[in-house]
Amino acid sequence: MTLVNNQIILAERPKGMPDSDTFKVVQKDVAELEEGQVLVRTLFVSVDPYMRGRMQEGDSYIAPFKLNEVIKGGSIGEVVESKSGRFTPGDVVIGMFGWQEYYTANDLEIRKIDPSLAPISTHLGILGMTGLTAYFGLLEIGQPKAGETVVVSGAAGAVGSVVGQIAKIKGARVVGIAGSDEKIDFLKEELGFDEGINYRTTEDLVSDLKRACPDGIDVYFDNVGGGIADAVFTQLNRHARIPVCGAISAYNLEKVDNGPRVQTTLIKKSVLMQGFTVGNYSDRFNEGAMQLGQWLQEGKLKYHETIIEGFYHIPNAFLDLFKGNNIGKLLVKVADQQYGK
Amino acid sequence: MTLVNNQIILAERPKGMPDSDTFKVVQKDVAELEEGQVLVRTLFVSVDPYMRGRMQEGDSYIAPFKLNEVIKGGSIGEVVESKSGRFTPGDVVIGMFGWQEYYTANDLEIRKIDPSLAPISTHLGILGMTGLTAYFGLLEIGQPKAGETVVVSGAAGAVGSVVGQIAKIKGARVVGIAGSDEKIDFLKEELGFDEGINYRTTEDLVSDLKRACPDGIDVYFDNVGGGIADAVFTQLNRHARIPVCGAISAYNLEKVDNGPRVQTTLIKKSVLMQGFTVGNYSDRFNEGAMQLGQWLQEGKLKYHETIIEGFYHIPNAFLDLFKGNNIGKLLVKVADQQYGK
Numbered sequence: 001m002t003l004v005n006n007q008i009i010l011a012e013r014p015k016g017m018p019d020s021d022t023f024k025v026v027q028k029d030v031a032e033l034e035e036g037q038v039l040v041r042t043l044f045v046s047v048d049p050y051m052r053g054r055m056q057e058g059d060s061y062i063a064p065f066k067l068n069e070v071i072k073g074g075s076i077g078e079v080v081e082s083k084s085g086r087f088t089p090g091d092v093v094i095g096m097f098g099w100q101e102y103y104t105a106n107d108l109e110i111r112k113i114d115p116s117l118a119p120i121s122t123h124l125g126i127l128g129m130t131g132l133t134a135y136f137g138l139l140e141i142g143q144p145k146a147g148e149t150v151v152v153s154g155a156a157g158a159v160g161s162v163v164g165q166i167a168k169i170k171g172a173r174v175v176g177i178a179g180s181d182e183k184i185d186f187l188k189e190e191l192g193f194d195e196g197i198n199y200r201t202t203e204d205l206v207s208d209l210k211r212a213c214p215d216g217i218d219v220y221f222d223n224v225g226g227g228i229a230d231a232v233f234t235q236l237n238r239h240a241r242i243p244v245c246g247a248i249s250a251y252n253l254e255k256v257d258n259g260p261r262v263q264t265t266l267i268k269k270s271v272l273m274q275g276f277t278v279g280n281y282s283d284r285f286n287e288g289a290m291q292l293g294q295w296l297q298e299g300k301l302k303y304h305e306t307i308i309e310g311f312y313h314i315p316n317a318f319l320d321l322f323k324g325n326n327i328g329k330l331l332v333k334v335a336d337q338q339y340g341k
Numbered sequence: 342m343t344l345v346n347n348q349i350i351l352a353e354r355p356k357g358m359p360d361s362d363t364f365k366v367v368q369k370d371v372a373e374l375e376e377g378q379v380l381v382r383t384l385f386v387s388v389d390p391y392m393r394g395r396m397q398e399g400d401s402y403i404a405p406f407k408l409n410e411v412i413k414g415g416s417i418g419e420v421v422e423s424k425s426g427r428f429t430p431g432d433v434v435i436g437m438f439g440w441q442e443y444y445t446a447n448d449l450e451i452r453k454i455d456p457s458l459a460p461i462s463t464h465l466g467i468l469g470m471t472g473l474t475a476y477f478g479l480l481e482i483g484q485p486k487a488g489e490t491v492v493v494s495g496a497a498g499a500v501g502s503v504v505g506q507i508a509k510i511k512g513a514r515v516v517g518i519a520g521s522d523e524k525i526d527f528l529k530e531e532l533g534f535d536e537g538i539n540y541r542t543t544e545d546l547v548s549d550l551k552r553a554c555p556d557g558i559d560v561y562f563d564n565v566g567g568g569i570a571d572a573v574f575t576q577l578n579r580h581a582r583i584p585v586c587g588a589i590s591a592y593n594l595e596k597v598d599n600g601p602r603v604q605t606t607l608i609k610k611s612v613l614m615q616g617f618t619v620g621n622y623s624d625r626f627n628e629g630a631m632q633l634g635q636w637l638q639e640g641k642l643k644y645h646e647t648i649i650e651g652f653y654h655i656p657n658a659f660l661d662l663f664k665g666n667n668i669g670k671l672l673v674k675v676a677d678q679q680y681g682k
Contacts, residue, residue, distance in 0.1 A: 053609070060609045061579065225604035238402065247604040261600045263566035263588040266616025268394070268401045273614040275607025 003030040007070040008099035008314055013056050017252045017322065022055070023071070023315045030102050033083045040077035040093055040103045040110065042311075042334045046124040047318040048073065048158075050277075052251040061277050072098035074124050076113070078337055087112070090339035094123050099314050101334060118296060120337075125158055125329030126296065126303040127289055129278055133245060134162035134221075135288045136281040139170075141243035141274045142219040146171030149213045151232055154223030155196065156183035158329035159245060162292075163221045164193050165301050172219070175212045177205075177228055179324040186327055191302060205231040216240075224249050226259065233265050244275040252322060304328030311335075344371040348411040349440035349655055354397050358593045358663065363396070364412070364656045371443050380422040381434055381444045381451065383652075383675045387415035387465040388659040389499075391618075393592040402618050413439035415465050417454070419678055428453070431680035435464050440655050442675060459637065461678075466499055466670030467637065467644040468630055470619055474586060475503035475562075476629045477622040480511075482584035482615045483560040487512030490554045492573055495564030496537065497524035499670035500586060503633075504562045505534050506642050513560070516553045518546075518569055520665040527668055532643060546572040557581075565590050567600065574606050585616040593663060645669030652676075 004027050011024035033039055051073055054065045065071060075098055079091040084107035087093065095110035097103030113123045125131060137159075144150050150167040154160040155176025164174045164187065175195040176187040184196035195212040202208045209217070209231060216237035222229050226249030236242075250257040265271060281288070295301040306326040308317045311334045320326055345368050352365035374380055392414055395406045406412060416439055420432040425448035428434065436451035438444030454464045466472060478500075485491050491508040495501040496517025505515045505528065516536040517528040525537035536553040543549045550558070550572060557578035563570050567590030577583075591598040606612060622629070636642040647667040649658045652675045661667055 061611065222604065225602060229602075229604065244604050244607045247602070247608060250602065250605050257602045257605065258599050259602045261566060261570075261588075261591065261598045262603060262614070263563065263570065263585050263616070264591050264598065266585045266614060267588060267618065269616065270402065270618060270621055271616045273603070273607060275604070275610065275612050277608065277611060280611055 003102060004028070005030050005100055005102040006311060007101075009068050009070055010055060010065045011068070013067070014252075016254045018052070018055065018315075018319060020315075025312070031104065033081055033104065035083050036107050038079055038084050038087045038093075038105045038107050038110065039081040040095070040097060040105055041080045041338075042075055042077045042097060042101050042103065043092075043337060044076040044121050044124055045099060045314055045332045045334055046074035046129075047314065047321060047330055047332065048130070049246055049248045049251060049321050051318065052322075061279065070098055070100050072096050074129055075103075076120055076124060077103065078339060080338075092120050092337070094128070101311060117293065121305055121307070121329075121331055121333075122296075122303060124331060125305060126162055126301065127292055130158035130329055131162050131292045132281070132285055132288045133278040134159045134166060135292060136278060136284070137243035137245050137276055138163050138166050138219070138221055140281065141272070141276060142167075142221055142241050144170045144172040144219045147173070148218035149173045149175065149215055149237075150219040150221065151175045151177065151209070151213065151217050152221040152223070153177040153199075153228050153232070154246065154248065155187055155193070156327045157223060160221070160223050161187070161191060161304065161328055162301070165191055166295075167219070168192050169295065169300055173213075173215075175209075177224075183327055186304070190304070199228055206234050209235045219243075221245060222247070226250060226257070230259050233260070233262060236265065236269050236271055238269050240269060240271045242271065242273040244273055248322065306330045307333050309333045344443060345369070346371050346441055346443040347652060348442075350409050350411055351396060351406045352409070354408070355593075357595045359393070359396065359656075359660060361656075366653065372445065374422060374424045374445065376424050377448050379420055379425050379428045379434075379446045379448050379451065381418035381436070381438060381446055382421045382679075383416055383418045383438060383442050383444065384433075384678060385417040385462050385465055386440055386655055386673045386675055387470075388655065388662060388671055388673065389414065389471070390587055390589050390592060390662050392659065393663075402620065411439050411441050413437050415470055416444075417461055417465060418444065419680055421679075433461050433678070435469070442652060458634065462646055462648070462670075462672055462674075463637075463644060465672055466646060467503055467642065468633055471499035471670055472503050472633045472644075473622070473626055473629045474619040475500045475507060476633060477619060477625070478584040478586050478617055479504050479507050479560070479562055481622065482613070482617060483508075483562055483582050485511045485513040485560045488514070489559035490514045490516065490556055490578075491560040491562065492516045492518065492550070492554065492558050493562040493564070494518040494540075494569050494573070495587065495589060496528055496534070497668045498564060501562070501564050502528070502532060502645065502669055503642065506532055507636075508560070509533050510636065510641055514554075514556075516550075518565075524668055527645070531645070540569055547575050550576045560584075562586060563588070567591060567598070571600050574601070574603060577606065577610050577612055579610050581610060581612045583612065583614040585614055589663065647671045648674050650674045
């Protein structure tokens with residue numbers, strides 16, 4: 001029996017916001033496994049803003065996607081066939097197999113996860129890359145101290161929602177910036193943020209920041225860049241730290257992203273800005289995941305997932321990231337587990 | 342006998358570039374000394390770009406100058422009268438007495454310097470604030486390693502010329518950006534810089550940077566901000582470090598200083614930007630001054646001073662800083678020592 005694998009490929013490099021011409025669904029037969037290979041059926045696919053960067057050519061920390069090849073990204077699947085001693089059918093595994101229904105993995109490309117610890121999808125979110133991004137960016141660069149004020153933008157997103165909660169664990173005052181009143185309610189009522197600001201409805205973001213941060217801002221975890229970052233800059237305290245994690249406001253811009261230059265503020269306030277990607281901390285992922293898992297078990301960390309069902313909805317789920325509709329980690333569920341959970 | 346003290350005061354806060362209306366010379370009688378006081382006659386006055394910031398009101402790391410009060414700044418003088426057991430006439434002292442011919446100092450406000458070690462003026466330059474700014478900014482934030490490429494802007498200035506030499510001592514390739522061919526020659530022939538770029542005559546700064554930095558840029562010591570910083574950003578390597586020391590291109594701007602936002606580059610390259618002022622390292626000034634003095638004695642560091650003579654030329658000397666004419670530390674000599682050197 002020949003299995004058919006549906007793949008979503010990069011059909012053309014987007015200019016500005018990706019659209020229906022950017023992606024294309026193609027079918028490929030799944031080849032027979034060779035020794036050391038494992039056939040994985042995709043269960044969950046992660047869609048993340050950073051993937052926009054890989055859709056265009058250019059110099060970055062990660063190679064661009066190739067045209068007419070499958071879009072790669074964090075995914076969870078189950079092993080359905082194995083010619084490797086390391087895996088047996090039913091194993092739940094994580095890897096970068098991306099936007100396709102099946103993946104023939106070399107057995108060193110995937111890693112087993114333990115489905116008894118937490119729902120498997122959390123390994124793409126709070127226990128995975130987005131949780132680790134929040135953990136290392138906030139603690140290594142932001143270094144919040146008890147009593148300090150931490151502001152996070154993209155606060156209801158997969159990274160921001162974890163950043164704010166870790167900052168609360170560390171005793172900071174936490175202010176989230178997000179794009180809907182529903183998100184602000186979620187941050188304050190579900191996650192324990194001290195204040196929230198809806199950047200879409202504010203009449204004056206600087207005034208709202210002053211009100212929410214009467215003692216100024218010590219740490220700004222920046223997921224968005226753009227005009228929101230500009231406003232936060234006006235309220236920084238001396239020796240403020242800015243982990244620069246994302247600039248989603250700029251990812252789909254077709255022109256140069258101009259704004260007030262930061263240098264004078266950096267000097268006047270002795271401010272640190274440090275761009276980073278989670279890969280910088282790869283030798284410490286185990287430490288981070290263990291700490292996040294412990295906080296999760298202790299009830300100190302909560303997580304929220306927005307799960308969209310169906311393989312063919314992956315491109316739209318990805319585009320939703322830039323509309324700012326999702327709360328928490330955005331995932332696409334591609335299939336149910338067939339082996340026992 | 343009543344001594345008359347000429348002072349230069351801040352007559353009005355400048356909008357944009359300061360001019361002849363900004364400053365005014367006034368005379369004040371020197372009062373009789375009280376116990377614990379010392380009368381100092383000014384010998385050298387330092388003029389520095391950061392003083393522009395103090396001429397306007399606003400939130401910064403240092404309080405603004407007050408209207409109709411003397412402009413304070415680094416100065417060297419000799420004690421002419423003392424009612425303190427700590428000083429005797431003839432002592433050469435350093436303090437912040439600023440743009441005036443005499444200063445009645447509390448004896449804790451001034452510090453003796455040893456005129457036998459090096460010319461006394463060096464304590465306002467390479468052995469003083471500008472040398473220490475270069476030392477701590479480059480070594481603590483920039484952390485250049487042997488074989489890396491260090492670019493410094495304002496390279497022929499009091500800070501930049503020391504930054505480049507220290508980077509050479511650490512084994513880096515050093516490229517200086519400055520505003521005249523004379524300065525470029527000075528950097529390469531006198532100070533041992535590997536390459537120099539004249540930003541005033543370049544047709545394409547990015548291309549010139551590519552040529553001068555074939556392996557990219559690992560450390561950018563930023564004294565100027567603006568379009569020069571924008572160009573350097575295009576050539577940064579992964580994990581580049583940017584000590585943000587000055588933004589002289591912006592100090593006299595009357596409008597918002599707009600340019601390409603830095604966030605996306607910071608993320609893509611995991612770049613560090615750290616604004617600082619030398620005061621952040623005040624508890625380590627002795628260490629820095631000793632190391633700089635040792636390098637000076639060993640001939641590993643050279644210094645250049647541009648000395649303008651005459652008290653009444655102080656305002657014009659200050660304005661010269663923004664024309665970019667001076668090489669090395671810019672000082673005004675106000676008087677000769679009267680006691681033996």
